[in-house]
Amino acid sequence: MKKSIFAGKVAEVIDWAVVVLVPASGLLHPDPILYYKTFLILFAVIIIPLLSFGAIVYWFSERNGQRIQGERKKKPPLGREIFGTSRAMFLVGAMAAWPTALALAGYPTGLAWTLEEMGLNWWQAVIQMYLGIVAIDAWTYWKHRFLHTRMFFPFHAHHHSFRDPTPFAGFAVGPVETVLTF
Numbered sequence: 001m002k003k004s005i006f007a008g009k010v011a012e013v014i015d016w017a018v019v020v021l022v023p024a025s026g027l028l029h030p031d032p033i034l035y036y037k038t039f040l041i042l043f044a045v046i047i048i049p050l051l052s053f054g055a056i057v058y059w060f061s062e063r064n065g066q067r068i069q070g071e072r073k074k075k076p077p078l079g080r081e082i083f084g085t086s087r088a089m090f091l092v093g094a095m096a097a098w099p100t101a102l103a104l105a106g107y108p109t110g111l112a113w114t115l116e117e118m119g120l121n122w123w124q125a126v127i128q129m130y131l132g133i134v135a136i137d138a139w140t141y142w143k144h145r146f147l148h149t150r151m152f153f154p155f156h157a158h159h160h161s162f163r164d165p166t167p168f169a170g171f172a173v174g175p176v177e178t179v180l181t182f
């Protein structure tokens, strides 16, 4: 069996380089201060409700109803789950801060509030939305298949390391996978 060239520590090093380089890219932003402010706000706006809701659902589901998986055999790795989800959302905040801070600074971006700004009429917007759904669904499918190849599975292993997950593991994907996904 041929081993992936990303086996062992290689994927880990690349993953952590992504965690450093994506937020560091904000230094190239026309307004780095605005970028990092926007980044912190977006991260907070994503992670606080996400973990709060996860806590409510976890608390409720452990006390009520029946689990498909049956009784838990061991304690879930909550710390690792929260860490994985937080690391992914940290990168989502860092990526989302780019267009958001550009828009806040008055630069033209793809963020539009009216059809006029989009340069579309209503039926073109409807077609664009449906084509977008098809394109994103196809991307999600092929990306997942690609990550299940022997070569690239090391970037996806974190996600599949939670065998009996809680809601906290909902977005626990590795950094490279986070960039490909969001």
Ligand SMILES: [Zn+2]
Residues within 6 Å of the ligand: 144, 148, 156, 160
């Ligand atoms: Zn998978």
